Amino acid sequence: MRATTIHAPGDIRLSDVPDPALSAPTDAIVKVVAGAICGSDLWPYRGAKAITSGATVGHECVGVVEEIGGEVRDFRPGDFVIVPFVHCDNTCAHCRAGVQSACVNAGHTRSGQGEYAVVTQADGSLVKTRGVPHADLVPSLLTLTDVMATGWHAAVSAGVRPGSTAVVVGDGAVGLCAVIAAARMGAEKVVVLSRHEPRQQLARAFGATHVVADRGDAAISAVEEITDGIGADAVLECVGTAEALTTARRAARPGAIVGYVGAGHGVEMPVRPMFEKNVGLVGGMAPVRRYLPDLLDLVLEGAIDPGRVFDLTLPLDKVAEGYRAMHERRAIKVLLQP
């Protein structure tokens, strides 16, 4: 099959690789209808994370079940499915506690930017739609595999409550989805830190009531002004760098939680300033499967439209251009069509 492979920083190719095969009776193979490039794919692309040269990449996709292992009970070929980027059995103690991203049988989508992807623990991982969804819905369904669920996790982790003020740090696809989540959970003020005009516009369309284009001290001053000097009730940190985490911590009012979903490679948080303000840090890798059924309902009933984060759609053979566009911030998020 054709699938995207990475060979070195900046070196993305569409390659011919062996067709995927079932390796366990709980596996399924999904024919990809749409895949996506994730902000976290840029870490290895930019040389910030180790690369296995020639490895297939892409952990976000939706598609149609092509083949199932002998123990798969709940899906059959032809089902249209949403594939969480972390696969899970949805029965272990961690899954039952709602932390499916820590499933004892966790697996990962590895060729979402290709023609086919293997899903381990198919019964536990996949969620299907009734029938094949209209093409207009595919982008929003695709966000449920990662970024929408991740933005939602930031809001859940931060404890966004009705009537509160939520600050979203980050205007990437996850940050924009976090705006959707905060607004949906009833935050009265949703403040997004963004200096990019198209992202600001989309944030407002998603429910942001305030846009702060500053960074550092100036951003904190702006948040203080918006919150009458008190600070944010909840902060949703959707970047994962030390600078962003520091801004998030400083924007929080005493006693507030920074819900964080950025990967945080090599980042350390100084404990003392958190201690003095009683600012907590809660979050991590999103348990996508936990939120997926509810988010699917919201998409299907038209309550949320996160698919608008895709501002560039390319055929799969243009994947390298898709990476360049995201790397250069010319695109918020890229949808790939095999």
Add this chain to the structure above:
Amino acid sequence: MRATTIHAPGDIRLSDVPDPALSAPTDAIVKVVAGAICGSDLWPYRGAKAITSGATVGHECVGVVEEIGGEVRDFRPGDFVIVPFVHCDNTCAHCRAGVQSACVNAGHTRSGQGEYAVVTQADGSLVKTRGVPHADLVPSLLTLTDVMATGWHAAVSAGVRPGSTAVVVGDGAVGLCAVIAAARMGAEKVVVLSRHEPRQQLARAFGATHVVADRGDAAISAVEEITDGIGADAVLECVGTAEALTTARRAARPGAIVGYVGAGHGVEMPVRPMFEKNVGLVGGMAPVRRYLPDLLDLVLEGAIDPGRVFDLTLPLDKVAEGYRAMHERRAIKVLLQP
């Protein structure tokens, strides 16, 4: 008056200092009935925190109101009062949100190891007993000024729930009080990490069901065995060193919260291992005043007896010996009688 002063690491003296005076109409002066040495007093004593030579020390005391400022309404001379180590107006936005330790008018007890202490924001800070309590109750009341409320804050921050497994890192007075809190909140298993026999005994008396005398990897293995490989539902970190925070993070099950109340001077937490497990870090300087009324009721009805952490009582002029005893871990906690 006579009050404890610090002059250099290891140099603690009982000195003659000017009598305290009201400096604002919201102040009160309390004649100290009992003061205490806190684990955090050992930071400067051990040279781990800057010292202002000759400064009075001691932030834990109970006593009798001696004098009040013109705007103090709720207290009068003769009232027996418990003095939270952070004073607060109990009316500002942070106080109303339950984070009295971040009060916009916060003050601190500065001569609790002396004959008199000034309390700023007396109406907001102090809690009084009905009449003068029996001497037997004084040690427990004294713990409410800091360590019992701080252990309680660890348990609240960690989200201890009925039937859960709580791991307490630290067997100092705060850790032991955290055991009381976890047991009181209904944890089915309360695991304390302690290698000191007298502290282990007291922890068991306070409700610990398991004592783990190991550290590092061996401690984590022990916790895994106790929790069937799942990890702790809640971790109460009551030390504040990098080693203790690391142990706490590792002991937590995915999705659990480390409730931390150690001061964390210079400590940094790596974000990535928290991210992978969805382990949160919540807590900080305890909002003592928030918990004080409820904890007072528990003490008065005999439901908790945290005063047992005081295993050495000394007259005030033996304060230097008290510091030595705590520094050398010969005493868990020292009560001082002016």
